[in-house]
Amino acid sequence: xxxxxxLPPRLIDQTGQTRRAGFEFEFGNLPIGEAxxxxxxxxGGELENISPFEALLHDSKVxxxxxxxxxxxxxxxxxxxxxxxLGVEFTPGTLAHEIETNIDSASRVLIPxxxxxxxxxxxxxxxxxxxxxxxxxLGAEGTQDSVIYAFGLHINASLPSTxxxxxxxxxxxxxxxxxxxxxxxxxxxxxxxxxxxxxxFPQDYMEKVLDVAYRPAIxxxxxxxxxxxxxxNRALDMLPIFCELDRDRVxxxxxxxxxxxxxARPAFHYRLPDCKVNVPGWSVASAWNHWVFIExxxxxxxxxxxxxxxWQTHYADFKLVQNTRWVMQLTTLIAEQYFTDK
Numbered sequence: 001x002x003x004x005x006x007l008p009p010r011l012i013d014q015t016g017q018t019r020r021a022g023f024e025f026e027f028g029n030l031p032i033g034e035a036x037x038x039x040x041x042x043x044g045g046e047l048e049n050i051s052p053f054e055a056l057l058h059d060s061k062v063x064x065x066x067x068x069x070x071x072x073x074x075x076x077x078x079x080x081x082x083x084x085x086l087g088v089e090f091t092p093g094t095l096a097h098e099i100e101t102n103i104d105s106a107s108r109v110l111i112p113x114x115x116x117x118x119x120x121x122x123x124x125x126x127x128x129x130x131x132x133x134x135x136x137x138l139g140a141e142g143t144q145d146s147v148i149y150a151f152g153l154h155i156n157a158s159l160p161s162t163x164x165x166x167x168x169x170x171x172x173x174x175x176x177x178x179x180x181x182x183x184x185x186x187x188x189x190x191x192x193x194x195x196x197x198x199x200x201f202p203q204d205y206m207e208k209v210l211d212v213a214y215r216p217a218i219x220x221x222x223x224x225x226x227x228x229x230x231x232x233n234r235a236l237d238m239l240p241i242f243c244e245l246d247r248d249r250v251x252x253x254x255x256x257x258x259x260x261x262x263x264a265r266p267a268f269h270y271r272l273p274d275c276k277v278n279v280p281g282w283s284v285a286s287a288w289n290h291w292v293f294i295e296x297x298x299x300x301x302x303x304x305x306x307x308x309x310x311w312q313t314h315y316a317d318f319k320l321v322q323n324t325r326w327v328m329q330l331t332t333l334i335a336e337q338y339f340t341d342k
Contacts, residue, residue: 003285005125008295010160020119022267023128023284024154026112027277029141035113036067042134043127061127063118069111112151113140119158119267128284135277142282143188143274150188150195153275153287156267157295162245164218166298167238168209170268173298174236175206176307180330181272181290188274198235198271202228210311222246226253232261237269270294303337 013019036055040047045060057065115131143151160166178200182192191198205228208214216224222242230253232239243250243264251259273287297304310333314326 003126003129003283004289005122005285006289006292007122008157008160008292009299010295011122013159014161014163018121019158019160020121021125021158021288022119022156023117024152024156025115025131025135025277026151026153026275027115027135027140027142028112028149028151030113030135030138032067032069032113034138035115035135035140038134038138039065039067039115039131042130061130062120062124065118065131066114066116068114068116112149119156125284125288132277132282132284140277142277142279143191144276144279150191150197151275152191152197152271153273153284155270155273155288155291156240156265157270157291159241159266159268160295162218162266164216164221167218167241168214168216168221169298169304170294171236171238172209172308173294173304175201175210176304176311176330177294177297178235178272180327181294183327185273185287185290187272191274196231196233199231199233201234204228207315210308212305212308212312218245219249222249223253226250230254231258232269235270235272237271240265240267240269300337303334306333306337 008019011019032053032055033049036047036049036057039060040057043057043060043062043065045065046058048056048058050056054066054068057067115135117128117131120128141149143149181187187198205224208224208228222245225238225242226249229238239250239254239258239262243262244266247264250262254262270291273290276282297307307330310329311326314329
């Protein structure tokens, strides 16, 4: 039975363009070439092999796909230019090409493979299940397959509006729902506690943003974010959006090691979901539908105000970012809003 991909309240952005979402799949145990060929077979298109560490699939069912080993040292292949001046060739069948292929195979346990989609219209997300099926048939390994894996499924949903109040409402929605999302999705313990990739937002920042009097202009919203979160390592990474809106301000507020990693784009960078390829029945829809709920709450002023009021009361006594009591209270309020108050 096909998975049900829900749609957010706003399908058209403020410029009149159809909204889209891009996806980044992280997984283990597959050589790049093998993964790229399998996706080519199942998704169609034209395959371009750039190196044993990187390939492009053009015009697939979901548009362009990039398949790569997630390591800049490997992907850059800067060593090639120097070796080629010495007469070393890297075409298939050469010794140098075979060495590169062996490096890719050896690194697949420690360095994840990534499949990155281009932004896809929200009404066409069902084709992502074909991509997942192809990876499953090859034996790709997801977050659950090893204690050293911390593989994520990143969702890059385009902005419905660049207005400060709209961006703020989505951020508030995520902060309110974070603990519930972690609990509901069963987020992997390795990713939650043993890696920094999806660190929770600091308590002081949550208190600032979840204040009913907090109505910043975009400059202030960016400055406050950078003061408390000068890093990409948040479950909802806002740096791509803020960099798109004011690159100079963002670069000035980040440490040097973070600046080179931030890619500006008008899209939320939702990093919380696990990539659970190779789990029977798993679909991208499960993670996507959680994101849609964040958007629905951001668009529901009545429920948002109720949750903020409840959060203020709750955290006057409890300062933990994630706790069972808040999740229970949140679940009750959501159920009341959607099933009792109608």
